Amino acid sequence: MSSRLPAGVTRDQALALYRMMQTIRQSEEGLAKACASGLVHGACHTYVGEEAIASGVCAHLTHDDAVFSTHRGHGHALAKGVTPRELFAELFGRETGCSHGRGGSMHLFKPEVGLMGTSGIVAPCILQAAGAGYSFKLRGLPHVGVAFFGDGASNNGAFHEGLNLAAIYQAPTLFVCENNQYATEVAFSYATRNTDVYKKAASFDMPGICVDGNDALAVYQAAGEAIARARAGGGPTLIECKTYRTRAHAEGMRESGYRPLEDIEAWKRRDPLKLLAGRLSAADEASQAELDAIAEQVRLIVEDAAEFARNSPYPDGATATDHVYAEA
Amino acid sequence: MREITYSVAAREALSERMAVDPTIFVVGEGIGRRGGNFATTLGLYERYGQMRLADTPISERGFVGMCCGAAMTGARPVVDFMFVDFILDAFGEIFNQVAKMQYMSSGRLKMPLLMRGCIGIGGSAATHHSGSYYAQFANIPGLRVVVPSTPYDAKGLMNTALTCDDPVLYLEHKNLLATKGPVPEPEESFSVPFGKARVSREGKDVTVVALALMHRKTLEAAEALAAEGISAEVIDPRTISPLDTDTVLESVRKTGRLLIVDESFQPMGVGAEVAARVADQGFDDLDAPIRRLNGAFTPTPYSPTLEAAIVPNPTTIAQAIRDLVKE
């Protein structure tokens, strides 16, 4: 049974999504291993299970568009153009990392490609993305500000204030809520009475869209429309991506019983990479051999990244207080 | 006396006070069934139930404001921030509302609110999970700021905080949580008053004032220096608002020299306040300039090589003491 790719999605675009999702997945698995062996020095929150979202959204962005991310930001960084080498080196605390070893997992920065930071504090990304949208509008530029954030962040004042601000200024901003149903170990259904985040857009008279966050093509299409609207002066959009993280909140944490193990298994069956691979082969757009070849190419890149990071120097302690203020 | 950890001692105090005071409730992220990211409430949910151990959404400003209202109307809230860095999202509520409420109501309202969180640099936690902030909060009239360094003080100061009518910020250094020390038996009630420093090591050549983890590191340095014939007296202020000046003055009268070791920033910091008070009231007792050793004035870097470069350690503390003794 052949079912075509959705209208407006080319084979090349779909394969690029698949490649990016493989890059994120394999990087995360490599980093998880590195955590266990002590190469990662601080916290490490992986994006496994949520790869379709960063990949689907960032596919529409250029380096001039500004992404503001969270503590779970490796996927956003990679999809926005940070290389696996720079990511691994950063988590390994090396000078060659994207933040020169100053930041680690929760402070990934590469403004050269529009990655305006991951964050150890939940929610400020929402306000900052609204501000980027305002700035682009003020300067007459066709760029967009994009915030990625979790369901947990949607209960923070910053969410409500940020959406309202973007709405009243009609800022070209995309708010992407990655609803994986838990904030650490607190269920979203406990933390709010209305678990449909997209419906909250109505409070600000903003379009609110709900998509299957494990369906890369659905994310790609919804984001494409919202971003095109924002670039054309149509203001902000909230997209809620329903998804699930299949690893622990952070590496080293165990399943302590806060969520049913069957749910994890059920969501693993809806693995976004498998779903996309299935769509591609059902549409006769890619053979298994072709998909395997992509996975293999990515494997070599990720292996090289880990090796590069391991062999990179640590920063010089004497530089610890550089950059506190602007250089004269 | 039995030996228990800092973390168990603080939790025991909370649990014992919750048993006698039904108006105490705790809010925070993961403080319910999970028992707190730092095990601050482990086992309490089972004992006191959901209404008194209320997991919150990630709404720091929101739940601090809510607890301010609850404290004004007969409850005794405990806000558990886990990493105290998250308190900054609630700064306006704390400075403008919580700390000023007693004054604004001309003393008719009380503000029995305890806020707690973990502080400190270590483990590559990086700049959003490594702050101390006590100097900033000690600069707010109306607020008490408590920074215990031993299990005994953790419990004794928690007991005081949970019976005090002022809002209290109670800060626990992450690297002290697992340290052990003597603490009276559970039934034995005791408390440590605010504003009373502790001389934790007697000496005659130099006075060293240090808080939290730096207090522990300073004791290590002092121990090492004893072998070189340098006798350092070590003082732990325990609370910095109120700050005990008399104990420091008395010590300086004996030693003539003062060093303040502080992981946090030097400008406008705890060391500056202690130094100013001693210069003011103990000028004639000083035989050398007052010296400070601080963490670097910078956001906290991630990489171990950078992190190590910005905090005092027993070696740099010992060197600062040697240098001061020679002056």
Ligand SMILES: Cc1ncc(C[n+]2csc(CCOP(=O)(O)OP(=O)(O)O)c2C)c(N)n1
């Ligand atoms: C202001 C603030 N409060 C609390 C935390 C601690 N914290 C880190 S991640 C997290 C849960 C975040 O949940 P969510 O936004 O849903 O993102 P997810 O981890 O599920 O991707 C919490 C409470 C924080 N980093 N910042």
